[in-house]
Amino acid sequence: MKKTVLITGATGGIGLATAQDLAGRGYTVLLHGRSRAKAEAARDQILAAQPTADLKIVMADLGKLDEVRRLAEEVLILAPTLDVLVNNAGVWNSRQELTAEGVELTFAVNHLAYFLLGHLLLPALRKSADGRIICVASDSHKQIPGIFFDNLNLDGNYHGLRAYAQSKLANVLFCYEFERRRGAADPAIFAVQPGLVQTDIGLKGNTWLHRLAWKVRRQMSGNKTPAEGAATSIFLATEPGLAAQSGLYWDNCRPKKSYSSSYDKDEARILWELTEELTGVEHYF
Numbered sequence: 280m281k282k283t284v285l286i287t288g289a290t291g292g293i294g295l296a297t298a299q300d301l302a303g304r305g306y307t308v309l310l311h312g313r314s315r316a317k318a319e320a321a322r323d324q325i326l327a328a329q330p331t332a333d334l335k336i337v338m339a340d341l342g343k344l345d346e347v348r349r350l351a352e353e354v355l356i357l358a359p360t361l362d363v364l365v366n367n368a369g370v371w372n373s374r375q376e377l378t379a380e381g382v383e384l385t386f387a388v389n390h391l392a393y394f395l396l397g398h399l400l401l402p403a404l405r406k407s408a409d410g411r412i413i414c415v416a417s418d419s420h421k422q423i424p425g426i427f428f429d430n431l432n433l434d435g436n437y438h439g440l441r442a443y444a445q446s447k448l449a450n451v452l453f454c455y456e457f458e459r460r461r462g463a464a465d466p467a468i469f470a471v472q473p474g475l476v477q478t479d480i481g482l483k484g485n486t487w488l489h490r491l492a493w494k495v496r497r498q499m500s501g502n503k504t505p506a507e508g509a510a511t512s513i514f515l516a517t518e519p520g521l522a523a524q525s526g527l528y529w530d531n532c533r534p535k536k537s538y539s540s541s542y543d544k545d546e547a548r549i550l551w552e553l554t555e556e557l558t559g560v561e562h563y564f
């Protein structure tokens with residue numbers, strides 16, 4: 280039976296490579312973007328190689344909670360049964376920016392949107408015989424000792440690396456806590472480390488110094504192409520029989536250990552409750 284996947288941030292980098300591959304395997308791909316021009320260019324690029332690909336564009340700025348909610352409503356109509364949600368969209372910001380709700384933007388896009396979209400799409404994911412949520416995280420989560428609960432927005436202490444690491448630690452804590460709380464009918468969940476991938480993530484809206492640093496870093500030998508960086512997400516979306524390995528951290532298509540603080544159950548519970556508050560979710564499951 281034909282499967283349906285929603286991939287956030289599918290207009291470039293790892294998300295586009297994931298969309299290209301899954302479209303080629305016959306999935307209906309809901310291709311998410313925040314810029315219509317970029318989303319149409321991504322769709323056209325996939326169609327040029329695969330003219331029969333089944334693609335639908337969905338739009339939302341994931342730094343805006345009301346747009347995350349509207350996106351979910353649209354997806355529930357387009358895909359009453361959703362087999363896979365790939366929470367992939369992400370940002371790396373040199374400068375501190377706050378959302379309309381007053382939340383630091385990296386944390387909002389990279390964590391709050393993953394959490395809220397997962398919750399709002401549960402009705403469609405539960406209808407799949409093998410529903411899955413894939414959260415694209417990063418080994419960058421190892422760069423901080425824990426979530427900065429006393430200063431989540433990093434006021435007076437902001438650095439892009441710190442904000443990014445915090446958001447990616449939140450991805451891993453979310454995945455583990457989701458696994459502890461989920462019921463038998465709920466989708467499986469996986470966190471992914473894609474590796475160091477040659478994408479444009481460090482070039483968007485950042486200072487010239489950070490853009491230069493990213494250009495040099497991504498060109499270093501051994502770094503992955505977007506297609507290589509997408510391999511674990513694609514494996515987790517397509518490989519049968521993975522339900523028993525739900526709630527793990529994956530790298531190179533294999534589970535691996537994440538940083539020690541990501542296993543702190545109190546930290547995960549506090550983050551979960553705080554995220555419910557920030558997203559207005561009363562009962563996640």
Ligand SMILES: NC(=O)c1ccc[n+]([C@@H]2O[C@H](COP(=O)([O-])OP(=O)(O)OC[C@H]3O[C@@H](n4cnc5c(N)ncnc54)[C@H](OP(=O)(O)O)[C@@H]3O)[C@@H](O)[C@H]2O)c1
Pocket residue numbers: 287288289290291292293294312313314317339340341342366367368369370388415416417418472473474475476477478479480481483
């Ligand atoms: N590249 C790496 O080495 C690396 C390593 C570890 C983890 N990751 C993770 O991999 C994921 C994909 O990143 P990438 O490297 O492929 O970067 P990318 O090429 O910049 O792709 C990021 C995607 O997210 C979208 N996005 C960003 N902010 C958004 C917002 N506010 N609302 C909606 N969409 C938004 C981008 O849209 P626009 O095109 O409009 O900006 C783009 O489609 C991220 O979660 C990242 O943290 C990347």
